[in-house]
Amino acid sequence: MTAYAAYDLVAIGRVGVDLYPLQHGVTLDEVRTFEKFLGGTAANVTVAASRHGLRAALVSATGADAFGRFVHRELLQLGVDDAHVQTITAGPPTPVTFCEIFPPDHFPVWSYRYPTAPDLLVTPESLPLKVIREARVFWSTLTGLSQEPSRAAHRAAWEERGRAPFTVLDLDHRTEFWASGEAARSAATWALPFVDVVVGTAEECEVVTGEADPLRAARALVDAGVALAVVDRGRRGALALTHDELVTVPGFPVHVVNGLGAGDAFGGALVLGLLEGWDLERTLHFASVAGALVSARLECSAAMPTTAEVHALLSDVEVADGAL
Template sequence: MPQPYDVITMGRIGVDLYPLRVGVPLAQVETFGKFLGGSAANVAVAAARLGRRAAVVTRTGQDAFGDYLHQALRGFRVDDRWVTAVPGLPTPVTFCEIFPPDDFPLYFYRQPKAPDLEVRAEELDMDAIGAARVFWVTGTGLCAEPSREATLAALEHRAKSGTTVFDLDWRPMFWDSATGTSADGARPYYAKALARATVAVGNLEECEIATGEREPFAAARALLGAGVELAVVKQGPEGVLAVHSDGTVAEGPPVKVDVVNGLGAGDAFGGAMVHGLLSGWELERVMRFANAAGAIVAARLACSSAMPYAAEVDALLDGHAPGPEADPEPEAPAGPRPGTDGGPGTGAAPGAAS
C-alpha cells in the first residue's frame, strides 16, 4: 500500500483574481493577478510548502480555468489525482478588493452551482481518506448536496482516526435561506460534523454560528462539548485561543505585520497548524507557528503563492520582518500527475481571514 498522505483536504477550489493595485475599488481596477484559490486548496498548498505530502479532493469545471488549477496544484506539489471535472459547470472565480488593513470584500462567482459541491460519496477514495494522518473538511462542503453527504460520509469513515479537522469556514452566501436564516439551516449539519471530528477551527463569527457562543472560552468549551478534542478559536487582532479536552490551554498572541491582504491568512494558519500537530509540538508552539505563518500571508498580496516556507516562519518568530512572496514553484512538467512519491496599513494576523 502506498505511504499515507500527511494531509488530505476536501472542499472549495477556484481561481482568485486579485487587483494589482491596493486601495482601489474594482470599478477602477485595470489589471489583475490570477491565483489558485479556495480554502481547501490553500490549506493543502500551505502544508505542502512546509514539506508535507498533501492532496486535495474537489472538482472543477471542464474548462481552461480548471486546467489552470491542475497546473497550479502540481506546481505547488499538491497531488491533484482526486480533482475531477464536472461538464457543464464553470470553474468558480473570486474577485476581491484590497483596502488594508482590514477591509477585503470578496465577490464569489459560483453560478449556477460550484463544481466543488458536486463531490459524491460513492466516488471518494475512502481507503486513502481513512489512512491520511490528517483529514481536513470545511463548512462550505456542507452547504449543498451531494457534497454534504460526501463530507459527512468521509468523516464517518474516518471514525475519529488520526487527526480529523473541521474548518468551520462560514460563508452565508452559499447557503439556501429560503426557509429561515442560513445559520439556522447550517447548525444541524455543523453539529454532525463536529461529532465526527477531532479538531475544530474557526473565527469568532464561525464559532457563534456553530455553537451559539461568541466569547472565546465559551465557544471553545462548546466546541469541545460538541465532540472535538481540540478547539481553536481565531480572534483576529487578539490572537488565537486553543483548548484541548485534556485541559491544556494555549493562547497565541497576534504577530504584528504591515497588512497588504488579509485573505488567505487563515488558510496559512491551517496548513501550519497541521504541520505543527504532525510534528508533535506542544500546543503553544503550534499556535505561535501557525499565527506567524498567517501573518506572513497577510503581509503579501496573494494567497496560495504567498504561503511561507518553514524558514520564513522561523525568521518571523525570531523577529525578522517577512520578506516578499517566495518565487513560485517551477511549473510541473506535463505527464503523469504527482503524488505517488510521496500601500499597506499596520495590523495583526491571521485571526479572522480565511
C-alpha cells in the same frame, strides 16, 4: 504527480481561481487590472502544508475549462497531488472569486459559483476512500456541507475514517453559501460527532456556537465532544482548548496587504504542529506567524510561507523580546 500510498494531509473542498485587483483602496468598478491565483480554502490549506514539507492531496473537482486546467497546473507546481481532483465535463464552470483590497481589515469577496460549483458535486461514490482513511490528517470545511451531493460525500469520508485522530472541520463560513446562519449552525452541529478537531475564526465560531466570546465558543465546541478547538483571532492571536488545557498566544504585527489567505496559512501550519507533536503553545505561535506572513502579501496560495520563513520571523520576535 504520482499518488502516495499515504498522505500527511488530505483535504476535501473548495478550489477555484482568485482574481485579485492590482489597484488597492478602490472598488471593483474602478479596478483596471487583476492577477489570477489558485484559490479556495481546501486548496490553500494543502498548499500551505506542502510548503512545510508535508505530503498533501486535494479531493475536489473543476470544470472542463481553461480555469480548470490552470487549477490542476498550479496545484502540481505548488506541490499538491491533484490525482483526486476530478474534471466534471457536463457541469458548472470552475469558479472564480474577486475581492476588493482595503487594508488593513476590509476585503470584500464575490464568489461566482452559482447555482453550484464543481467541488460541491463530488459524490460519495467518487471518493478515494482508502486515501482518506490512511491520511494522517483529513481536513474538511463547513462550506462542503452547504449542498448535496457534497454533504453526503463528507459523511461517507468521515464514516470511513471512524473519527480517527486529526479529523478536522474548518468552519470556513461564507454567508452567501447558506440560506441563513441557522442553516450553517445546524450543518456544523450535525458534523461535530464525526470530527475531533475544529478550527475557525472568532466570527465563524460565533455562527456555529452562538457565543461571541472566543473562549466560551471554544468551550462549547469541546463540550460538544471535539478533542481540540482552535480559534484563529488574526492580528489578536489565537486560542486553543482541550478538555484539560487552555492556551492563548498574541498576534504578530505586520503591514497587512491582503488578509484573505491568513487563515489558510494558519491551517497548514496547524497541521504541521499536530503531526510533529508540538505542544499547543508552540503550534499556535507557529501558525499565527504563518498567517501573519501571508497577510503581508497580495496572493494567498502562492504566498504560503515555508517552515524556514516562519522560524525566521519567530527568531526575530524572540530577539526583539530579549532586547526589551
